[in-house]
Amino acid sequence: MAAAQIAKKLKDRRQRQTLVEIFKKIDKEGNGYISLSDYFNIFTEHEIDLSENEYKRVLGMAGPDGIIRKDDFIKIIRSSPYFFGIFDKNKDGVVTETEMTTRAELAFKALDKDNSGYISEKELTKLSSRLTDEDMGVILKKFDVDGDGKLSFEEFRMMLDRNASKKKKNNKK
The missing domain is CATH 1.10.238.10 (EF-hand)
Structure with a gap:
């Protein structure tokens, strides 16, 4: 039981670290936030049409100013079966930078x-x-x-x- 919990924590930590790296890659100015269009561009660059439900979900989770901060980005991604369904190519529950490479x-x-x-x-x-x-x-x-x-x-x-x-x-x- 304890081993399973440790494995889950390691997996969660590895996923968070990867998502932070992905965020940094998108946040080209390094100002700690990205726009909604920056987020949606992830899908455009991979030639993926975003579902209407996912589009609305992300709009609802972004700040009222249309800005997505790093922690919000991580929450959006972690709570998105759509994102994981597309980018978690080996279905291990972790999206890596390699899987996000266009x-x-x-x-x-x-x-x-x-x-x-x-x-x-x-x-x-x-x-x-x-x-x-x-x-x-x-x-x-x-x-x-x-x-x-x-x-x-x-x-x-x-x-x-x-x-x-x-x-x-x-x-x-």
Whole structure:
């Protein structure tokens, strides 16, 4: 009996720690709170439609100013079977940062071989063997918004989002 309680406490502590890390990742300014749109964007980034019930539930749990503080974020997540149903991929009752990683983040990490936080033109060539160096140069020039000769994660995600939009458009024709 005591062992089961200890295991549950460890699992709860591990889950809280993971949720704090996820919150920090969303709270880009580091001000201790996120907006409702930041929260809903979690689902958008994973291409998941939020159910109307979950949307209303979160609206009701957020502060009257539409702000979600860290502890509120943890309460919202912990009380959401919807969230766990989507993100707890191995069904162990704990949502990990890995389970919350988007396809774009996985692709970016796979290409960023030197873990610099950027994708260089050389690393970008690993994207496809069918594209020439000239093609890669054009892609880099088009999506390298700040002109530093490499793609940040945001620039890379913009490139993927644009590609996904084109595919959706072509599939509707």
